[in-house]
Amino acid sequence: MSVLPEESEDEVRADPARIDSARAEAAVRELLLAVGEDPDRPGLRDTPARVARAYAETFAGIWQDPAEILATVFDEDHDELVLVKDIPMYSTCEHHLVPFHGMAHVGYIPGEDGRVTGLSKLGRLVDVYARRPQVQERMTRQIADALDEHLKPRGVIVVIEAEHLCMGMRGIRKPGSTTVTSAVRGMFRDNPATRAEAMSLVIGR
Ligand SMILES: Nc1nc2c(ncn2[C@@H]2O[C@H](COP(=O)(O)OP(=O)(O)OP(=O)(O)O)[C@@H](O)[C@H]2O)c(=O)[nH]1
Ligand SMILES: [Zn+2]
Numbered sequence: 001m002s003v004l005p006e007e008s009e010d011e012v013r014a015d016p017a018r019i020d021s022a023r024a025e026a027a028v029r030e031l032l033l034a035v036g037e038d039p040d041r042p043g044l045r046d047t048p049a050r051v052a053r054a055y056a057e058t059f060a061g062i063w064q065d066p067a068e069i070l071a072t073v074f075d076e077d078h079d080e081l082v083l084v085k086d087i088p089m090y091s092t093c094e095h096h097l098v099p100f101h102g103m104a105h106v107g108y109i110p111g112e113d114g115r116v117t118g119l120s121k122l123g124r125l126v127d128v129y130a131r132r133p134q135v136q137e138r139m140t141r142q143i144a145d146a147l148d149e150h151l152k153p154r155g156v157i158v159v160i161e162a163e164h165l166c167m168g169m170r171g172i173r174k175p176g177s178t179t180v181t182s183a184v185r186g187m188f189r190d191n192p193a194t195r196a197e198a199m200s201l202v203i204g205r
Helices: 021-034 047-058 119-130 136-151 192-203
Strands: 073-075 082-093 099-109 115-117 155-164 179-186
Touching: 021 047, 082 119, 082 155, 082 192, 099 119, 099 136, 099 192, 115 119, 119 136, 136 155, 136 179, 155 192, 179 192
Parallel strands: none
Antiparallel strands: 073 115, 082 099, 099 155, 155 179
């Protein structure tokens, strides 16, 4: 029996049965025709199938349930901050279907029961919401709300710093600009000092 690493390639590739591959392939072929390309030339012949497979991975989060990820909890009796910083994330801007990417920082203060979840689960949670057509603000809130709902913590803080390729490679063409969004719940929302302390830990390098 083989033991898969935490985030195996197989796992990331998602469930191909969940995507209508034939439909995705036909759509990519149409798009290539629409921009004036020849989808039958040798270099593009396999492209619709490749894009369909890539989309199955890029949008795998549509089919994933955050509750399953956050079902792993440990009784640690910990009542102070748990923060995982610099979680790399790749998402897709739902307006232009091009990537935005950067870092997510996810922290929480466990609830009365002192239960914590596995550290890797915070990264998995980010992926569940990143692998969907997204808007950065919504993704930030969704991560915070999922933690709030499933862990019942005293507080949650989520900060995402990302570069949107739709603002770099096209349109306004401002490559290198970073968009920072935050969502705070519980203690981080109610107590400015707690929030400021967490923010300095998150943003401080
Ligand atoms: N608030 C927010 N805006 C986003 C995000 N991703 C992309 N956008 C913006 O969505 C907007 C879409 O604007 P539209 O005027 O409908 O589309 P557009 O003509 O392609 O806009 P330009 O990008 O300005 O060329 C743009 O201003 C993008 O910068 C995001 O995650 N959050
Ligand atoms: Zn965009």
